[in-house]
Amino acid sequence: MHADAGISRRWRWPWRPFAALLVLLMLWQAVIILTGVPRYILPAPLAVGHALLDQRELLMHHAWVTAIEILAGFTGGVALGGLTALSLARFRPLRRTLLPLLLVSQAIPLFALAPILMLWLGYGMLPKILMAVLIVYFPVASTGYDGLRQTPQGWLDLADTFGLNRRRRLLKVQLPAALPSFASGVRMAATAAPIGAVIGEWVGSSRGLGFLMLNANARLQVDVMFAALIVLVAFALLLYFGVDALLRRAMPWHRDRIGAAE
Amino acid sequence: MPPPAIDIRSASLHYGERVLFRDLDARFPAGSWSCLLGRSGSGKSSLLRMIAGLSLPDNHRLERITDDGLPLGPRLAWMAQQDLLVPWLRVRDNVMLAARWKRRVTAADRERAQSLLARVGLAQQSHAWPATLSGGQRQRVALARTLFLDASVVLMDEPFSAVDAITRLDLHELASELLAGRTVIMVTHDPQEALRLADHLLILKGEPARLHPLAPPSGVRPRALDCADLHRHQAALVTELTMPESTPIGANATRLAGGAPADEGNRHAR
Numbered sequence: 227m228h229a230d231a232g233i234s235r236r237w238r239w240p241w242r243p244f245a246a247l248l249v250l251l252m253l254w255q256a257v258i259i260l261t262g263v264p265r266y267i268l269p270a271p272l273a274v275g276h277a278l279l280d281q282r283e284l285l286m287h288h289a290w291v292t293a294i295e296i297l298a299g300f301t302g303g304v305a306l307g308g309l310t311a312l313s314l315a316r317f318r319p320l321r322r323t324l325l326p327l328l329l330v331s332q333a334i335p336l337f338a339l340a341p342i343l344m345l346w347l348g349y350g351m352l353p354k355i356l357m358a359v360l361i362v363y364f365p366v367a368s369t370g371y372d373g374l375r376q377t378p379q380g381w382l383d384l385a386d387t388f389g390l391n392r393r394r395r396l397l398k399v400q401l402p403a404a405l406p407s408f409a410s411g412v413r414m415a416a417t418a419a420p421i422g423a424v425i426g427e428w429v430g431s432s433r434g435l436g437f438l439m440l441n442a443n444a445r446l447q448v449d450v451m452f453a454a455l456i457v458l459v460a461f462a463l464l465l466y467f468g469v470d471a472l473l474r475r476a477m478p479w480h481r482d483r484i485g486a487a488e
Numbered sequence: 489m490p491p492p493a494i495d496i497r498s499a500s501l502h503y504g505e506r507v508l509f510r511d512l513d514a515r516f517p518a519g520s521w522s523c524l525l526g527r528s529g530s531g532k533s534s535l536l537r538m539i540a541g542l543s544l545p546d547n548h549r550l551e552r553i554t555d556d557g558l559p560l561g562p563r564l565a566w567m568a569q570q571d572l573l574v575p576w577l578r579v580r581d582n583v584m585l586a587a588r589w590k591r592r593v594t595a596a597d598r599e600r601a602q603s604l605l606a607r608v609g610l611a612q613q614s615h616a617w618p619a620t621l622s623g624g625q626r627q628r629v630a631l632a633r634t635l636f637l638d639a640s641v642v643l644m645d646e647p648f649s650a651v652d653a654i655t656r657l658d659l660h661e662l663a664s665e666l667l668a669g670r671t672v673i674m675v676t677h678d679p680q681e682a683l684r685l686a687d688h689l690l691i692l693k694g695e696p697a698r699l700h701p702l703a704p705p706s707g708v709r710p711r712a713l714d715c716a717d718l719h720r721h722q723a724a725l726v727t728e729l730t731m732p733e734s735t736p737i738g739a740n741a742t743r744l745a746g747g748a749p750a751d752e753g754n755r756h757a758r
Binding site: 384385478 | 537540541542543561562564565566568570572574575576577585586588589590617618619637
């Protein structure tokens with residue numbers, strides 16, 4: 227039997243979710259026709275489609291700012307969170323002093339920090355990136371640290387009988403064992419990063435999809451608001467599935483096991 | 489280097505207030521296979537962990553002495569009930585796990601790992617992921633990983649209890665052949681397994697537990713299942729395992745013969 231059987235399964239177009247989406251869009255249109263909701267409350271799907279096309283330059287202008295904020299925040303947050311998890315697992319004194327602080331810091335509503343970040347860092351991209359970093363950081367650090375801590379005892383026993391020192395044990399045993407749990411933190415981060423960026427933009431900005439949405443809302447351009455929302459959702463989905471594909475590539479053994487269970 | 493004999497002195501284990509055993513002494517002769525039997529909760533696995541120098545949550549003490557006076561740690565291999573294959577490495581890398589974890593892997597390591605896989609009959613699966621193997625195959629890989637260390641002392645904690653009965657018999661043959669000439673200490677709760685493989689039988693029982701030596705059947709390892717001597721010994725061994733140390737033989741016999749269950753049956757009949 228070939229070892230990679232199961233990986234090379236043919237990729238099939240996931241038509242079911244798309245069919246469901248189509249049905250939802252039709253329902254949306256039906257609601258508008260049946261109830262006669264005014265277009266400044268709920269625009270028709272087709273109107274939103276028009277807005278997407280007509281305003282594409284405006285949308286692009288704001289979208290790439292948000293995209294950079296999301297990506298930078300995601301990358302920074304994952305890197306910082308991963309480093310924190312490793313340091314916590316490696317250094318006991320750090321664990322004693324930092325872990326309680328880290329847990330308590332989660333009681334702070336991050337959204338409430340946005341105005342302060344704006345006050346300190348101005349209206350540019352930086353406070354938005356920082357907001358995304360903050361929102362991404364904790365899930366990555368906590369799932370990573372949990373994974374590093376919960377290495378099955380049997381593997382640690384083997385490492386002990388092999389005579390591994392603490393550093394090698396962390397890198398060779400605990401780290402790969404923690405990858406699946408770390409990966410679920412990174413997936414969470416991919417969904418959280420856009421939230422951070424948009425919150426940052428809502429609080430104070432002159433560019434970005436969050437700004438565009440507030441602006442359109444004030445002018446009752448609800449179709450533009452929806453169009454911006456759709457672009458944002460597309461970004462979030464793209465980031466999530468991109469990250470998911472990368473993680474699967476990085477953990478072929480894990481994918482195999484999932485394949486075997488199906 | 490010839491395998492060492494291992495002596496343990498004043499082994500004690502406390503589980504909270506409860507004393508599992510206290511001041512146990514035992515000798516595990518050089519180059520032979522010792523089986524440590526006992527019922528679950530007797531502390532036999534803990535005793536093996538203590539000999540291996542592995543961590544235990546409970547209060548314990550043990551003095552371990554080798555007859556050649558050299559340290560035990562570097563020439564010790566550990567095999568557990570779970571195969572402990574790591575899922576993120578392919579089968580061959582699992583075999584040379586010690587090399588992969590401790591230093592840079594050499595061509596000689598790869599060659600050795602491959603030849604060990606051939607010896608356990610899995611040369612074809614060298615590049616497979618562990619998740620694609622059956623339970624018996626996985627335990628074979630674990631055996632190859634144990635052999636990769638070329639340790640003169642092998643400690644095994646119920647290594648074959650997670651596989652089906654037929655696979656277990658195969659693994660007995662394989663392990664007996666491949667581990668010959670090493671000092672082996674194996675914990676098991678399977679009397680048949682112990683009687684097939686042991687040069688020396690030790691039973692851990694009582695409260696606090698003591699070690700009771702028992703003569704193994706005649707013949708060479710792995711003893712055939714149809715060996716008459718093995719069956720005779722199995723009856724004796726099961727009796728030895730089920731009988732609490734403090735209970736007089738007479739009282740125990742009555743309980744085993746069981747007047748009560750018969751009465752109960754009658755009551756149901758009425």
